[in-house]
Each structure stands twice: as structure tokens, then as C-alpha cells.
Amino acid sequence: MKLYKLKAAFGTFINRIQSVDSSNNLPFSGAEYNDQKDFTAIISKLQFRLARDVYEKKMTNDFLYEAIDFYNGPLIVKLNQSKTLQFFTVSPRCKTLLDQLKLPEHRFYPIFVQIDNGIDLPYYILQINNNMTPYMDYNKSSFYGRKLKTKEISLYKKGEIKSEEELLNLPDQNIFPYDCSMYIDQELDWVYMAPFFMISEKSKQLFEENGIVGMEITPFYEVESDYGKPNDLGFLNEFGGREIIINGKSTMDGLDINNFPTADKE
Structure with missing residues (x-):
């Protein structure tokens, strides 16, 4: 997808x-x-x-x-x-x-x-x-947290965090949480994964076919990380290592995470 x-x-x-x-x-x-x-x-x-x-x-x-x-x-x-x-x-x-x-x-x-x-x-x-909580299944989603001081990353597998309340109240208050694999349990053409809205193929086609002016539309895994530095997970793509799943259809379908560019491969 x-x-x-x-x-x-x-x-x-x-x-x-x-x-x-x-x-x-x-x-x-x-x-x-x-x-x-x-x-x-x-x-x-x-x-x-x-x-x-x-x-x-x-x-x-x-x-x-x-x-x-x-x-x-x-x-x-x-x-x-x-x-x-x-x-x-x-x-x-x-x-x-x-x-x-x-x-x-x-x-x-x-x-x-x-x-x-x-x-x-x-x-x-x-x-x-832009709050996706009403549309998410937390049990099917995974997350990661970045410690504000040390920048150390903690990973939370599917099922470890079961609600927005648990996510926002992690035991370590110095950890800032992010979506890693966001599972949306209904069809949506716009989904927010900070710091941008992601839009569907249908949305893109509608806007392009009707000549909408003023939009910048970039494939999810072609968004470069800021300032040429790797993202929190070490990928040179802003959303490398992250995934959005909408009713079982994933942005990673047909892709191999090992092929994504990382800083150590440059």
C-alpha cells in the first residue's frame, strides 16, 4: 500500500x-x-x-x-x-x-x-x-521511545502498550514516545504520523487529475530525514523503520527494511 x-x-x-x-x-x-x-x-x-x-x-x-x-x-x-x-x-x-x-x-x-x-x-x-487514537488498534501497533537526555531508544512490541493512556504515561517520564507500526482499523484516506499527514493513492490521483495547485506530495519512504542526518532509528529516510497499516494493508508490503538506506551504509 x-x-x-x-x-x-x-x-x-x-x-x-x-x-x-x-x-x-x-x-x-x-x-x-x-x-x-x-x-x-x-x-x-x-x-x-x-x-x-x-x-x-x-x-x-x-x-x-x-x-x-x-x-x-x-x-x-x-x-x-x-x-x-x-x-x-x-x-x-x-x-x-x-x-x-x-x-x-x-x-x-x-x-x-x-x-x-x-x-x-x-x-x-x-x-x-491529527490524533489517530480513535482509529487505532493499540494491541496491533508498536512504538518506540527516545530518552530526551541520552537519545537512547526503547522499543515496545505489539501488545506491550494497549492504550493512549499507557503510551503517554510510560514509567520513565524522560522518554518521548513515537508510533513505530501504526495499525488503523478502518479505511482512511488521510492518516497522521508526526509531523505530517499521509494521504492515500486515491487522494493523490484525485488531486493530480483535477490539477490542484499548492500541494507537495512525496512518497512515504522517499521523505528525507532532516539535515541529511539519520532519523531516531538510524535510517536516512524520515519514516525509515516506521510503518502504517490500514485494515491489514501495510506501507511495507513488498519492501525489505534491510534495503532502506542507513548512515552506516553511506
Whole structure:
């Protein structure tokens, strides 16, 4: 089974939406996170535009301020409060395609985005849950933990951790846990494995066939590790040594982990 990393493309076009506080015109604005997860009241009071710099100027002449289909943001909640939510901004035609896919819990908010002076176009904010716990079978999943100080790795085989509560309350509080083999027990076209959403072949085909602009789509096992260094498990691929299984179909089907590039093979 093939999955693909999805992110807003960064290149010719501005790739981020920001909110403008109508009361004092600050370049960035937002609101406190609330457990209801419905930001209709907040969003209805905000204005949105393509991102500018902190001096209220367009970032640089190297970017095009034109309407595309897929943006990061806006940042509606503070980063340390948005542990289970992520926001993208999508065009109406992109929303039409997303409506044909099986996504984790999500909500759309209609807005207008100022693309440039005098150009305000309809868009939707996509608020999507990146917490996979409601869709996971922990007994069929495995995990690893990295000690914050020594960077030592501890592996947890399938069945050793049976719930999110157990995962987040490991005996050693200095261990930061990650998914190693994530088992999703229902069909989903978008799955979150930090720090990105992974999308299905169906999603990729829909977006490409309809000419969606603004997405960067990379095969799961071709995502390079940051700065050319190996990931926590020693692989030069960001997700080397990790796996996503959706209803028994694995990203490792037909692959051999021993063929993945590691630092000691370079």
C-alpha cells in the first residue's frame, strides 16, 4: 500500500494564510483553544489574507500573490494548545474533492481570503483532527521511545502498550514516545504520523487529475530525514523503520527494511 506525505508547497506561491485581527489590525491573531473544537464564532469575526511579514509588507517579490488551492494555516489556536488539531485552507474545488475522501474527524468553515488588494475569494478552512487514537488498534501497533537526555531508544512490541493512556504515561517520564507500526482499523484516506499527514493513492490521483495547485506530495519512504542526518532509528529516510497499516494493508508490503538506506551504509 502506497501512502504519500502531504504538505503545502513552498516555492513560487505564498503557501500560508494568516488571520487579521479586525480590532487592532495585528499581522497575526488567534484565540484560546476550547474543548468544543468548533471555532465558528471565532472565525466569523476574523478576516484572512495571504501571509505577510511582521512589518505588514508582502514578504518578497520572489513570491506570487495568486490564488491557489491549498494553504497552511491559519493559526487559529496557539501552537502549544493545538495538539490534536491542524488547519489548512482549501479552495472550493479542493473541498469538493476532499468530500469524496474518508478523512479523520474534520470540519469546514467558509471564509473569504484577501489574495491581493481588491481580490477577495471564497475558501474554506479545513480543521482536521491529527490524533489517530480513535482509529487505532493499540494491541496491533508498536512504538518506540527516545530518552530526551541520552537519545537512547526503547522499543515496545505489539501488545506491550494497549492504550493512549499507557503510551503517554510510560514509567520513565524522560522518554518521548513515537508510533513505530501504526495499525488503523478502518479505511482512511488521510492518516497522521508526526509531523505530517499521509494521504492515500486515491487522494493523490484525485488531486493530480483535477490539477490542484499548492500541494507537495512525496512518497512515504522517499521523505528525507532532516539535515541529511539519520532519523531516531538510524535510517536516512524520515519514516525509515516506521510503518502504517490500514485494515491489514501495510506501507511495507513488498519492501525489505534491510534495503532502506542507513548512515552506516553511506
